[in-house]
Amino acid sequence: MTARIGVDVGGTRLKLGWIRDGDVCGRSVVGVGPDARSAAGLVSVLAAEVDAMQHRFGAVQSVGLGVAGVLSSDGRRVLQSPNLPWLDGVALVDTLQSAIALPVAADNDANCVGWGEAMVGAGAGAPRQVCLALGTGTGGSLVLDGRLLRGERGRGVELGHLCVHPGGPACGCGGRGCLEQYASQTGIDRMLRGLGVSDGENAAFRVRRAFDQPEHPAHAAAINAAGRALGVAMAVFSRWLDVPLYVLAGGLAAGADQLRPALDAALWREGVDPDAIEIRVGTLGVDAGTIGAALLADAPRGAARLS
Ligand SMILES: [Zn+2]
Numbered sequence: 001m002t003a004r005i006g007v008d009v010g011g012t013r014l015k016l017g018w019i020r021d022g023d024v025c026g027r028s029v030v031g032v033g034p035d036a037r038s039a040a041g042l043v044s045v046l047a048a049e050v051d052a053m054q055h056r057f058g059a060v061q062s063v064g065l066g067v068a069g070v071l072s073s074d075g076r077r078v079l080q081s082p083n084l085p086w087l088d089g090v091a092l093v094d095t096l097q098s099a100i101a102l103p104v105a106a107d108n109d110a111n112c113v114g115w116g117e118a119m120v121g122a123g124a125g126a127p128r129q130v131c132l133a134l135g136t137g138t139g140g141s142l143v144l145d146g147r148l149l150r151g152e153r154g155r156g157v158e159l160g161h162l163c164v165h166p167g168g169p170a171c172g173c174g175g176r177g178c179l180e181q182y183a184s185q186t187g188i189d190r191m192l193r194g195l196g197v198s199d200g201e202n203a204a205f206r207v208r209r210a211f212d213q214p215e216h217p218a219h220a221a222a223i224n225a226a227g228r229a230l231g232v233a234m235a236v237f238s239r240w241l242d243v244p245l246y247v248l249a250g251g252l253a254a255g256a257d258q259l260r261p262a263l264d265a266a267l268w269r270e271g272v273d274p275d276a277i278e279i280r281v282g283t284l285g286v287d288a289g290t291i292g293a294a295l296l297a298d299a300p301r302g303a304a305r306l307s
Pocket of ligand 1 (some may be wrong): 137160174176
């Protein structure tokens with residue numbers, strides 16, 4: 001029986017989960033207030049929260065962090081975090097480890113979602129899989145031969161910034177026509193507004209309404225464009241790495257059935273038989289990130305050396 005704590009370190013809040021054998025037994029959420037808006041402040045808030053959780057639910061063997069940003073390939077240092085800029089360059093793992101006297105591991109938040117689903121969620125046990133986290137933006141991760149792919153500088157696979165439409169709309173990453181411009185809340189809302197659907201209080205409201213009322217032609221057009229973009233991206237991965245399993249996570253995964261017709265048609269058009277790949281909706285819901293972070297301790301690190 002192994003108990004671990006997983007933390008989703010976001011720009012506005014820290015979500016903690018006390019996890020035993022892949023199940024969440026306790027949760028806590030704390031806002032990132034002014035006192036946590038420095039590296040030392042954040043570490044001290046994290047240490048206090050870990051301490052409080054251990055008092056409440058029991059001692060743990062390790063702590064895992066899923067951080068919104070780019071981490072070094074060994075996961076020990078935050079290289080760049082647009083939402084938590086005070087962590088740029090900070091050796092977060094070693095600093096927290098000294099503060100709490102427990103082993104700490106960290107990775108990019110999208111990698112944690114994918115790792116959670118791969119270990120104990122919809123992709124459990126499959127050695128090759130892609131997870132696409134469809135939320136405000138589009139996150140993604142790739143597990144290849146049982147390993148989470150992290151890349152040379154820890155940038156991982158950045159699936160949301162795979163170009164699915166050359167010359168398409170400009171993306172915050174500097175590219176154009178990225179998957180995120182279509183298959184995310186921000187992307188679907190961008191298309192809705194382009195089709196004249198700009199009423200409603202915010203993007204989340206408009207996108208939710210689009211999925212609730214798909215008979216509206218503009219809603220259907222935006223949903224189909226998102227599905228098409230996902231199909232193009234999956235065809236690339238299917239051809240390139242022969243990945244047989246795709247897990248859709250994040251808030252928009254609930255609309256998977258509505259995305260499927262355009263997604264499958266795009267796969268056919270790209271020469272991939274939709275029946276040759278499997279698409280599953282994530283089963284861990286909003287806990288995927290904390291579960292995956294907690295299970296980082298079991299993730300193989302490093303690569304075999306070529307000699
Ligand atoms: Zn991009």
